[in-house]
Amino acid sequence: STIDETPAERAGVQPGDMIVKLNDKPVRGMTLREAVNAMRGPKGSSIELTILRKHEKKLIQITVLRDVIEIKSVKSRLLSDDYGYIRISHFQAKTYEDLKNTIETLYQKNQRPLKGVVLDLRNNPGGVLQASVDVADAFLESGTVVYTQGRMENSSVSYTANPGDLASGLPLVTLINSGSASASEIVAGALQDHKRSII
Numbered sequence: 001s002t003i004d005e006t007p008a009e010r011a012g013v014q015p016g017d018m019i020v021k022l023n024d025k026p027v028r029g030m031t032l033r034e035a036v037n038a039m040r041g042p043k044g045s046s047i048e049l050t051i052l053r054k055h056e057k058k059l060i061q062i063t064v065l066r067d068v069i070e071i072k073s074v075k076s077r078l079l080s081d082d083y084g085y086i087r088i089s090h091f092q093a094k095t096y097e098d099l100k101n102t103i104e105t106l107y108q109k110n111q112r113p114l115k116g117v118v119l120d121l122r123n124n125p126g127g128v129l130q131a132s133v134d135v136a137d138a139f140l141e142s143g144t145v146v147y148t149q150g151r152m153e154n155s156s157v158s159y160t161a162n163p164g165d166l167a168s169g170l171p172l173v174t175l176i177n178s179g180s181a182s183a184s185e186i187v188a189g190a191l192q193d194h195k196r197s198i199i
Contacts, residue, residue, distance in 0.1 A: 001123040001179040003071055004089040011064040014053065015123045015179035021050035041066050073127075074098035076106055079118065084110070087120040088135065091127030091183040096134035103138075103166050116171035119187075119197070126182025136190040137161040139172060139197070145190045161190075172197040 001015035002008040019027055022038045030038070039047060043066055051060040073095045075087045084106040088095060107114065119139075126132070136145045140161035147158035174197045176188050191197035 001125050003069075003125075004075070004087070006069050006071070007064045007067045011049075011062050013049070013051065013062060013064070015177075016054055017060075018052040019049050020052050020059065021048075023048050024050070043068050072098070074102050076102045078106060078109055082110055082112065082115045084114050084117045085120065086117060088124055088184070090124055091129075091131035091135070093128055093131060095128070095131040096138060099135055099138055100166060114167075114170055116173070117167050119172060119174045119191075121180050121184040121188060122175050122177045123179035124181070124184035125179070126184055129183060129186070132183030132186045133159045136187045138166045139191060140194055141165055143190075143194050146186045161194075174199050 002013050019035075021027065022035065025038070027035055041047065045066050046063050047066065049062045049064060051062055053060055071090070071092070073088055073090050073092050075089070077085050079085050084103070086099065086102055086106075088099070103117075106117075133145050141163050143161050145159045145161055147156070149156045172191065174188050174191055176184065176199060180188065188197075188199055192199050
């Protein structure tokens with residue numbers, strides 16, 4: 001899936017789209033690095049993507065105008081009736097700090113207690129594991145967030161939540177869809193397992 005407010009999203013690339021050509025050059029046989037290098041270019045230049053989209057009979061041509069991408073992973077706004085809306089587009093090293101600041105800002109903007117929070121992880125492709133653990137921990141008081149278990153002695157790792165819920169126990173609804181993957185699934189799963197959020 002695309003990341004919010006990036007050239008691909010602005011051009012109309014959708015979650016699940018499969019890129020089959022870059023400027024008429026088939027991607028079959030390209031390594032990921034080769035494909036990324038072909039897509040990169042100077043700001044303001046363009047690249048034509050040939051897209052295979054589910055439920056479309058013909059290939060789609062999309063022209064993407066390249067730009068410098070500055071990604072902010074957390075955005076928010078107040079919904080009517082005193083509810084906060086928080087969108088996490090992907091997980092990066094600063095996501096927890098951005099989330100903490102966002103929640104504080106929502107409280108200040110509302111000027112009265114919030115009634116609940118909506119956490120939007122739709123089309124979030126994942127990212128940094130520790131960031132997802134920290135985000136889940138932000139809403140949990142205790143318990144296991146995620147663990148790995150393998151055959152090798154050193155392959156078992158467990159991450160647990162620390163006391164302190166940034167939302168102070170407010171009702172929490174988490175939005176996910178088929179584009180929510182990896183780290184976003186860890187957050188949704190932990191919040192669901194501990195009955196902290198309706199998914």
